[in-house]
Amino acid sequence: MKIHEYQGKELFRKYGVPVPFGIPALTVEDALAAIPQVQKESGSDVVVVKAQIHAGGRGKGGGVKVAKTRADAEEAVRRIFGMNLVTPQTGPEGKKVQRLFVEQGLAIEHEYYLGMLLDRATGRVTVMASSEGGMDIEEVAATHPEKILKEQINPAVGWQDYQARRLGKRLGLGAGPTRELVTFLRALTRCYDEMDCSLLEINPLVTTKDGKVLALDAKLNFDDNALYRHPELAAWRDPSEEDPQEAAAKEWDLSYIALDGNIGCMVNGAGLAMATMDIIKYYGGQPANFLDVGGGATAAKVTAAFKIITSDPQVKAIFVNIFGGIMKCDTIASGVIAAVKEVGLAVPLVVRLEGTNVELGKQLLAESGLDIVAAADMADGAQKVVAAVAARKGGAQ
Amino acid sequence: MSVLVGYDTRLVVQGMSGATGAFHARGAVEYGTRVVAGVTPGKGGTKVEGLEPIPMYDTVDEAVRLAGANTSVVFVPPAGAADAILEAAAAGIELVIAITEGIPVRDMVRVKAALERDYPGVTLVGPNCPGVITPGQCKIGIMPGYIHKPGPIGVVSRSGTLTYEIVHQLSTLGLGQSTAIGIGGDPVKGMDFIEALALFADDPGTSAIFMIGEIGGSSEEEAAAFIKDHVKKPVAAFIGGQTAPPGKRMGHAGAIISGGKGAAKDKIEALQAAGIKVSPTPAEMGRTLASIL
Numbered sequence: 241m242k243i244h245e246y247q248g249k250e251l252f253r254k255y256g257v258p259v260p261f262g263i264p265a266l267t268v269e270d271a272l273a274a275i276p277q278v279q280k281e282s283g284s285d286v287v288v289v290k291a292q293i294h295a296g297g298r299g300k301g302g303g304v305k306v307a308k309t310r311a312d313a314e315e316a317v318r319r320i321f322g323m324n325l326v327t328p329q330t331g332p333e334g335k336k337v338q339r340l341f342v343e344q345g346l347a348i349e350h351e352y353y354l355g356m357l358l359d360r361a362t363g364r365v366t367v368m369a370s371s372e373g374g375m376d377i378e379e380v381a382a383t384h385p386e387k388i389l390k391e392q393i394n395p396a397v398g399w400q401d402y403q404a405r406r407l408g409k410r411l412g413l414g415a416g417p418t419r420e421l422v423t424f425l426r427a428l429t430r431c432y433d434e435m436d437c438s439l440l441e442i443n444p445l446v447t448t449k450d451g452k453v454l455a456l457d458a459k460l461n462f463d464d465n466a467l468y469r470h471p472e473l474a475a476w477r478d479p480s481e482e483d484p485q486e487a488a489a490k491e492w493d494l495s496y497i498a499l500d501g502n503i504g505c506m507v508n509g510a511g512l513a514m515a516t517m518d519i520i521k522y523y524g525g526q527p528a529n530f531l532d533v534g535g536g537a538t539a540a541k542v543t544a545a546f547k548i549i550t551s552d553p554q555v556k557a558i559f560v561n562i563f564g565g566i567m568k569c570d571t572i573a574s575g576v577i578a579a580v581k582e583v584g585l586a587v588p589l590v591v592r593l594e595g596t597n598v599e600l601g602k603q604l605l606a607e608s609g610l611d612i613v614a615a616a617d618m619a620d621g622a623q624k625v626v627a628a629v630a631a632r633k634g635g636a637q
Numbered sequence: 638m639s640v641l642v643g644y645d646t647r648l649v650v651q652g653m654s655g656a657t658g659a660f661h662a663r664g665a666v667e668y669g670t671r672v673v674a675g676v677t678p679g680k681g682g683t684k685v686e687g688l689e690p691i692p693m694y695d696t697v698d699e700a701v702r703l704a705g706a707n708t709s710v711v712f713v714p715p716a717g718a719a720d721a722i723l724e725a726a727a728a729g730i731e732l733v734i735a736i737t738e739g740i741p742v743r744d745m746v747r748v749k750a751a752l753e754r755d756y757p758g759v760t761l762v763g764p765n766c767p768g769v770i771t772p773g774q775c776k777i778g779i780m781p782g783y784i785h786k787p788g789p790i791g792v793v794s795r796s797g798t799l800t801y802e803i804v805h806q807l808s809t810l811g812l813g814q815s816t817a818i819g820i821g822g823d824p825v826k827g828m829d830f831i832e833a834l835a836l837f838a839d840d841p842g843t844s845a846i847f848m849i850g851e852i853g854g855s856s857e858e859e860a861a862a863f864i865k866d867h868v869k870k871p872v873a874a875f876i877g878g879q880t881a882p883p884g885k886r887m888g889h890a891g892a893i894i895s896g897g898k899g900a901a902k903d904k905i906e907a908l909q910a911a912g913i914k915v916s917p918t919p920a921e922m923g924r925t926l927a928s929i930l
């Protein structure tokens with residue numbers, strides 16, 4: 241799960257991680273009203289107007305403006321709110337800005353990068369820091385990997401202050417800012433651990449002219465498997481940032497990812513679902529989605545999954561690829577039949593069943609009278625569904 | 638011959654009174670696996686339907702002392718699964734197979750560190766895996782037993798249903814399996830490819846190996862280097878997620894291309910550079926292995 245920068249900073253403040261003063265706004269009016277409040281609180285005219293979308297790279301797309309006067313800030317609010325912000329992470333279609341964050345400007349001494357995530361090779365959480373802060377950290381990692389400093393957290397004892405002192409020294413911080421960094425990282429690592437973060441990035445982390453260390457940005461992702469421990473995070477979910485099909489899938493506990501193609505896929509198991517996308521592409525088709533119905537799905541869940549696939553207007557054919565283990569083939573068949581009876585079937589449907597109760601599943605489909613193309617195996621099914629899409633295209637011309 | 642599980646396995650099912658645990662415990666018994674005990678805290682002395690002859694205990698410690706269990710399978714729900722794994726290790730279980738899907742990463746980080754420090758002799762397989770099967774001898778987990786055949790091919794996989802796919806393809810071609818190990822799709826797990834490959838390399842009953850990897854992490858690259866230096870037996874592979882877009886988590890918590898790392902292309906190149914034949918599609922995995930025998 242992802243949250244907005246202003247929500248991340250609210251969490252930081254709760255844990256004692258220093259952040260600038262700022263006010264989030266959901267309307268232009270609220271954002272305009274926030275400007276003098278931020279100026280008053282900070283004692284400076286400089287404010288930063290920041291678009292709040294989940295994708296990164298907002299500065300590159302014109303979604304962040306440092307304004308030196310109230311008039312400049314008001315102009316920025318009116319320009320950024322409602323704009324279609326295109327960043328390297330939004331894709332070419334961009335993202336409409338519906339939330340702003342108005343924040344105090346700071347007299348910045350230097351910008352650093354700070355990140356935390358799991359190092360899978362060691363199974364330990366790693367803190368990464370670089371003196372090359374700012375927007376292009378990916379490039380630093382690619383061209384100068386030695387400029388990314390790393391400290392691993394030993395789960396037995398947790399984060400230690402010496403690690404912060406060592407980072408401060410290697411980043412070239414003076415004595416004052418290093419002391420600040422020690423407190424900063426003590427709070428930040430506690431936040432990461434207690435909140436079950438899966439990714440935490442601060443780019444930039446800044447030192448100010450008066451020797452303070454602050455998080456100027458906050459990007460936090462949470463471990464979906466641990467959300468049950470943090471019911472309060474549900475209120476921070478922003479449905480406008482989620483694909484409608486993905487949101488519907490979440491309600492049914494289905495693993496669904498929308499893609500650009502036109503062949504809807506329903507598969508059991510994440511690995512087989514990925515492999516099904518691969519084989520569709522191998523035979524010249526384009527998958528419309530990744531969908532893993534999971535192992536213990538009921539017929540009702542299968543029906544819901546089927547409806548999510550058919551609700552995507554891009555879908556021109558559907559491929560159901562099941563290798564039943566815990567999932568029984570007759571359950572899949574019953575769910576598909578129920579869904580088709582309810583919502584109809586406007587596109588070709590290719591079904592490949594194998595595994596537990598396969599004969600019963602095939603029998604149910606055959607007796608249903610539905611227009612279903614049976615596939616002998618995965619390759620046969622992929623070729624048949626790709627051919628079905630091609631035939632429809634041909635017929636339409 | 639086989640690795641990890643076989644005729645000597647004496648299994649305790651953790652979470653046997655739950656619906657999933659009971660269902661798969663019955664499947665194991667039907668397959669011929671020696672299930673010697675079930676454990677659910679608070680259910681000691683009770684009976685589980687269809688498994689009446691198998692004693693239920695409150696603790697794994699009792700299952701080891703009173704029933705002689707040496708292997709455990711964990712069906713405990715995510716919130717209690719880390720605790721269950723450590724309980725098994727502390728009780729003296731040698732092999733813990735964790736099927737549970739959805740364990741928080743923070744919990745597994747701690748479990749892994751505790752196992753390395755305090756129980757270096759314990760082998761953990763999983764979590765979020767289909768389990769381990771030695772065809773004809775012992776089935777532990779959620780895989781459909783009937784698709785397997787005894788034989789000389791070792792299978793190791795990060796994906797559950799893709800494991801069934803390769804096993805089915807191999808069996809159809811008349812190639813049985815020595816043991817099939819599902820190592821699971823989580824980012825922090827017990828056994829990884831290298832440990833499984835090392836077991837197969839030393840197993841006289843295994844003459845060739847098929848490995849199934851997927852996007853995310855760098856285990857496949859590390860496995861490729863290991864195979865090049867240490868495995869003399871023929872190895873074929875498949876990597877799932879060749880068409881997955883970066884930044885999207887593909888179901889498994891570990892299956893994500895992030896920061897330009899973990900893409901299928903890099904893994905395939907690393908495997909091919911190590912002399913491993915990579916199947917072009919998931920439908921040709923069995924034939925790819927057959928072609929190098």
